[in-house]
Amino acid sequence: MSGRSEQIAATICEAILAHRLVPGAKLGERELAEIFEVSRIVVRQALIRLSEDGLVTVERNRGAFVAKPSLAEAVEVFETLTIVEQGVIAQLGNRPRTSLLTELRGNVERQKAALANGNEQLAGEFGLEFHDLLVALTRNRVAIELHAQLKRRARLLEALYRCDFDHCQLCDEHERLVALIDRKQWTRAQQLMDEHYRLVARGYRIDDEALLMQPLHLALGKPMKTPIAAVRKKGNGKHAQRITGGEA
Amino acid sequence: MSGRSEQIAATICEAILAHRLVPGAKLGERELAEIFEVSRIVVRQALIRLSEDGLVTVERNRGAFVAKPSLAEAVEVFETLTIVEQGVIAQLGNRPRTSLLTELRGNVERQKAALANGNEQLAGEFGLEFHDLLVALTRNRVAIELHAQLKRRARLLEALYRCDFDHCQLCDEHERLVALIDRKQWTRAQQLMDEHYRLVARGYRIDDEALLMQPLHLALGKPMKTPIAAVRKKGNGKHAQRITGGEA
C-alpha cells in the first residue's frame, strides 16, 4: 500500500468492476478529492493509472469517465481473451505436468456442484475462475497479469450490456476442454475455446435499459460528508443508449 | 498532443527503447523537470504512465528507474509473446482472407533482400515487423496494442542482455511460418513459432558488460538550456556505472 494514488485507483477499479460505477460515469477530480480527502493531484494520478489500464478514459479539458467501450471494442476484448487462452493451450504441450489438470477438474466439479444447488451466482464465479486457472498453468506472471487486465475490461462490459449466460453449457464446455487438453488434442481444444468465447459473447445483449448512476459517494462506499455534493450531479440519470450494432 | 505528461512519457519511452536510457538508470523528478521545463508533478505523471506500461519501476521514496527485468522475467516476456502469436495463428483459421498473407510474404522478401545486401540492421527491423504484421492480420486493435506493449518490454531486454541473432535462420523460419499458415497447418505453425522465439531468446547472452549510462540530457536529446543545470548535477559528470550482474 505504497502510494495514496495507487490505493485510490484500486478502490475506483473495484467499484467499476463491481458495477457500482457504470460506464460513462463522470469521475470529477474535485468530487473524488473530497470523497477520498486528498488533493486533486493525487486523484489525477489515480485516474492516469486507471486510464493506462483501459478502465477509464480521460478527455482533455473535459475530465475522466468510466470507459464505455463500443460493441466493436467489446468484441475485440473477447477475441483477444480467446487469442491468449488459445496460446496458453498451445503452450501446455510443452509442459508435461498433467497433474496440473487436477486443478481444472476440481474447478469444474465445484461449478457443477454449484449448478446442482441452483446457485447461478457462484457457478458464474467458478466459471470465471476456470480461465484464470488455465492461464495460471503457464506459471508465467507476465501472461497472468496480461490476462487479468483483459478480464477487467471484460468485466466492464458486463455492466454495459445486459448478460445472461447458459451456465450449464459453459460448464459443460469447460469439462470438454479439460478432456481435450488431457488427450493433448490441442487444435480441437483451441477450436472449442473459440466457440466457448463466442457463446459467452452471445450472452451479452445490447440493451436500452438505463444505466442507473449512483452518486459517487455511494459507489465508492464512503460516507458523504458534504451533502451538497449529492445534488451536484445535474446531468441526468438516464444515460441509456443503444450501441450501433457492430459487425458482430 | 494532449497532455504534456503524455508527450514526456512518450519521449522517455522512445529513449528507453532506443537504449539511450539503460535499465537501472535513475529518472530523477527534479532533473527531468529541468530538462523538459515543466513542474515535477507533470514528470511524476509521466513516470506513472511509464510504470503502468512496465518500462519504469517506481520505488516509494526512492524514485523511478528504468526497469531492469530479471532473466526470469525476460523469459516470461518472450513466452507471453509466443502465447499471443500462437493464439493469433489459431485465429487465422477463422479468417479466410488468404490474400493477407501477401503482406507477410512481402515482408519476408524485403528481409531476404536486406540480408543479401548484408544490411543486418535493416534485416533485424524487418524481422521485428514480421511479427507486427502477423498480429495485424487479426484486425484487432486490442490485441495489436497488447502485442505492442509486450514488444516494448522485449526491446528493453535488448539493452540489458547482449544479443546477437542469426538473422538468416530467423528469416528462414518466417518463410516456413508463412508456408505453414498458407497450408493451414496451424499446429505445426504454432510449434514453429515456439521454436522461433526460443531461438530469439537464445540470441540473448547474459553479460557482465558495463551498461554505460549517458547523462539524462543527452539521452533525451534536449539541448541543455541552462548551463547551470549541467553543473547542478553535482554528483559527477561520469554517471557511468557497472551493473552488478544480477541473479542470472
Add this chain to the structure above:
DNA sequence: TGATCTGAAAGTGGATACCAATCTATCAGC
C-alpha cells in the same frame, strides 16, 4: 583501525494556492 551511530542533506510524496485555457450552460437578443 574498523565498526557503528548520528545527523544533515537530498529526494520523493503530498498539500495548498493560484492561473490559464477550455468546456458548459444560462440568458439576452434577434
Add this chain to the structure above:
DNA sequence: GCTGATAGATTGGTATCCACTTTCAGATCA
C-alpha cells in the same frame, strides 16, 4: 425558437511549502 455572448465550472499546469524516508558522511567508540 434559434443564435450568440457571457459567466461559471472544470481541467491542466505552476510554484511553494511541508513531512517523511533514504543516504551518506562524519563523529564516536570498541
